[in-house]
Amino acid sequence: MDLTPTPEVTAFREEARAWLRAHVPARPLPSLETAEGFAAHRAWEARLSAARWSVVSWPERYGGRGADLERWLVFEEEYWAAGAPGRVSQNGISLLAPTLFDHGTEEQRARVLPPMASGEVVWAQAWSEPESGSDLASLRSKAVRTEGGWLLSGHKTWSSRAAFADRAFGIFRTDPQPAAAGRPHRGLTYLMFDLRAPGVTVRPIGRLDGKPAFAELFLDEVFVPDEDVIGEVGEGWRIAMSTTGDERGLTLRAPGRFLAAADRLVRLWRGREGGAADTALRDRVADAVVGARAYELFTWASAARIAAGRAAGAESSLNKVFWSEYDIALHETALDLLGADGELEGTDWAEPYVFALAGPIYAGTNEIQRDIIAERLLGLPKGRR
Amino acid sequence: MRFLLTDEQSDLARTLASLLAASDVPGVARAWAAGDLAPGRALWARLAKAGLFALAVPEEHEGLGPLPVELAVAFVELGRYGVPGPLVETVAAAALLPAEHLPALAAGDLAATLTLPGGSPYALDPHAAALVLTVSAQGGLYAAPGHGEPLPSMDPARRLAVPAAGGALLATGVPTAEALRRARLLTAAQALGVGQALLERTVAYVKQRTQFGTPVGAFQAVKHRLADTLLALEFARPLVFGAAVTTADGDVAAAKLAAGGAAYRAARTALQLHGAVGYTQELELSLWLRKARPLRDAWGTPAQCRAEVLARYGEAGRTATARLTT
Numbered sequence A: 001m002d003l004t005p006t007p008e009v010t011a012f013r014e015e016a017r018a019w020l021r022a023h024v025p026a027r028p029l030p031s032l033e034t035a036e037g038f039a040a041h042r043a044w045e046a047r048l049s050a051a052r053w054s055v056v057s058w059p060e061r062y063g064g065r066g067a068d069l070e071r072w073l074v075f076e077e078e079y080w081a082a083g084a085p086g087r088v089s090q091n092g093i094s095l096l097a098p099t100l101f102d103h104g105t106e107e108q109r110a111r112v113l114p115p116m117a118s119g120e121v122v123w124a125q126a127w128s129e130p131e132s133g134s135d136l137a138s139l140r141s142k143a144v145r146t147e148g149g150w151l152l153s154g155h156k157t158w159s160s161r162a163a164f165a166d167r168a169f170g171i172f173r174t175d176p177q178p179a180a181a182g183r184p185h186r187g188l189t190y191l192m193f194d195l196r197a198p199g200v201t202v203r204p205i206g207r208l209d210g211k212p213a214f215a216e217l218f219l220d221e222v223f224v225p226d227e228d229v230i231g232e233v234g235e236g237w238r239i240a241m242s243t244t245g246d247e248r249g250l251t252l253r254a255p256g257r258f259l260a261a262a263d264r265l266v267r268l269w270r271g272r273e274g275g276a277a278d279t280a281l282r283d284r285v286a287d288a289v290v291g292a293r294a295y296e297l298f299t300w301a302s303a304a305r306i307a308a309g310r311a312a313g314a315e316s317s318l319n320k321v322f323w324s325e326y327d328i329a330l331h332e333t334a335l336d337l338l339g340a341d342g343e344l345e346g347t348d349w350a351e352p353y354v355f356a357l358a359g360p361i362y363a364g365t366n367e368i369q370r371d372i373i374a375e376r377l378l379g380l381p382k383g384r385r
Numbered sequence B: 001m002r003f004l005l006t007d008e009q010s011d012l013a014r015t016l017a018s019l020l021a022a023s024d025v026p027g028v029a030r031a032w033a034a035g036d037l038a039p040g041r042a043l044w045a046r047l048a049k050a051g052l053f054a055l056a057v058p059e060e061h062e063g064l065g066p067l068p069v070e071l072a073v074a075f076v077e078l079g080r081y082g083v084p085g086p087l088v089e090t091v092a093a094a095a096l097l098p099a100e101h102l103p104a105l106a107a108g109d110l111a112a113t114l115t116l117p118g119g120s121p122y123a124l125d126p127h128a129a130a131l132v133l134t135v136s137a138q139g140g141l142y143a144a145p146g147h148g149e150p151l152p153s154m155d156p157a158r159r160l161a162v163p164a165a166g167g168a169l170l171a172t173g174v175p176t177a178e179a180l181r182r183a184r185l186l187t188a189a190q191a192l193g194v195g196q197a198l199l200e201r202t203v204a205y206v207k208q209r210t211q212f213g214t215p216v217g218a219f220q221a222v223k224h225r226l227a228d229t230l231l232a233l234e235f236a237r238p239l240v241f242g243a244a245v246t247t248a249d250g251d252v253a254a255a256k257l258a259a260g261g262a263a264y265r266a267a268r269t270a271l272q273l274h275g276a277v278g279y280t281q282e283l284e285l286s287l288w289l290r291k292a293r294p295l296r297d298a299w300g301t302p303a304q305c306r307a308e309v310l311a312r313y314g315e316a317g318r319t320a321t322a323r324l325t326t
Helices: A009-025 A034-051 A069-081 A089-105 A104-119 A234-250 A255-270 A278-307 A315-343 A350-357 A366-377 B007-021 B025-033 B038-049 B068-081 B087-093 B100-109 B174-208 B220-246 B251-277 B285-297 B302-312
Strands: A125-126 A142-146 A147-162 A167-173 A188-194 A200-205 A216-226 B110-113 B132-137 B141-145 B160-161 B167-170
Touching: A009 A069, A034 A104, A069 A255, A069 A278, A089 A104, A089 A167, A089 A188, A089 A234, A125 A147, A142 A167, A147 A188, A167 A234, A188 A216, A188 A234, A200 B132, A255 A315, A278 A315, A278 B220, A278 B251, A278 B302, A315 A350, A315 A366, A315 B220, A366 B220, B007 B038, B007 B068, B007 B251, B025 B038, B025 B285, B068 B087, B068 B174, B068 B220, B087 B110, B087 B167, B087 B174, B174 B220, B174 B251, B174 B285, B220 B251, B251 B285, B251 B302
Parallel strands: A125 A167, B110 B132
Antiparallel strands: A142 A147, A147 A216, A167 A188, A200 A216, B132 B141, B141 B167
């Protein structure tokens, strides 16, 4: 059991740190959740990609560096410590790409991954529907067979940044029979489609923070060619679940993000006049530091298990509940440290605070995660949700 | 970088677990609480034979260590089975005692207890220890000439007494900080084991306890409380082993804070989910229920640990592994 990086990993860390120090924008980009900010973040992805830092864990032929999990975690740590911009391509990189690596064809990977790596094509997810949230398998959007492909019809929603994105991926009902027979997880198919194709209407939804960044998608006989079906027709649920594990776990929220946030919080606390005297706030700052370290070490343990050939599995639900609740607690502490300024929209903490509030909801609500923890990790009996 | 127990370390946990599972530890703990130390001493000897105390003593003094990760592995099991006695204190004393005492300590023939400057005034179970140690602010190690009347703790298997001042000076300039680190780390490991035992027993109980015609473990309110208990324990675990690897003060304090808190929350959950039967002395569960709170505070209260974490937290720009380690 050790926590010492090899000299090669340390060299990789230093290379990443040097590049980031030289290239991270001195002033924060406009909010990722606005049209202007989206464009600025897309341009940043292109710069990252040109230096091959946008997808370090991918094979070189798709624009990556073939980095192992340890290097990826080190890169993320340096990335967030450098104060680098949020990742506009995150949904594609953390959800669609792993799906293509596991279930796609070589043709699909060669066609889809390089423009994803460069930010030229930004992907949105299309999972939820108005009547299908936590009970995703009840979804009703359908894909009907047509010559050379499928025609998509239905209504998807809560699609992050779909207001500005180029393409989307999701699951659709290609065979209504199993659902009618009480097996809703069957008969679903994983598809990619163009958000600008005929028949697609994108309606932006104002978020809690007023940003127009997510959207609902109305689909009316949208043509999807066969080449954009991922995996076997009818296997969409199994394929999608293999990526939600990634979304909840390691690849969605690297610990570097929270280590950097805890650093910022400690700086805020130390810089505050008379701050050390308030022990209630001091305790919460300490908890944020301990939480970031716990999450970091938990992740190193997960990475070591994965490297030893053991699958992540349901432990990704522990991970998701932890970081989403941690993120809110940390930002609440920051707002309290700011005192009267805590309610102002213009501080460094306001936007990430409002964003953190969504964490326990997206990527599978924390209620669903706790059910998974109780049933799959503790072996408790299934009950009514 | 490979933050995973080795096969040998996992084997050590299994070996100790099977030894303890066959030792009627609840019976040993009840006897210990009633003042009958003989079964506890017999168990102590078996643990020593399995190499427990040798892990704390350097090889040149007939030990195998010091091996903090192996010690942490062992103390998780000791907590999980509820072994009574000044185990943590004896291992901490190994960092302070002069060489001539160490072979006996490694062999399990020397039970010690101690207080450290700035810490609690009480020594654990001095009536069961051959050596009651105190350390002066200047780093002088004394064998206390006696101790006050042992006071019952909230955990019936623990008794506390104030060592008498003075006594024979055994050594000077002893590494007090190292003794505190060991005591704090291994109390954290023990607490983690206590929390694990409480969770395991509660999960088993809610699967078989039926109300409204269904196992109560199928109800979401019950499930979610247990999920949160597991979550707290599973995020304390890497802190405990991380602290064993780095042995840094900040990491050790973080581990103690998290493991102590998780074990205490596990005790609250265990009691609540057992309902009225949990609130009884005869149920074995009570051994762990009453241990969790004292262990949360022993060798570092939450407030002390939080202050230590922040005092040790480096300036920004350090790499993460250095954050709590300098």
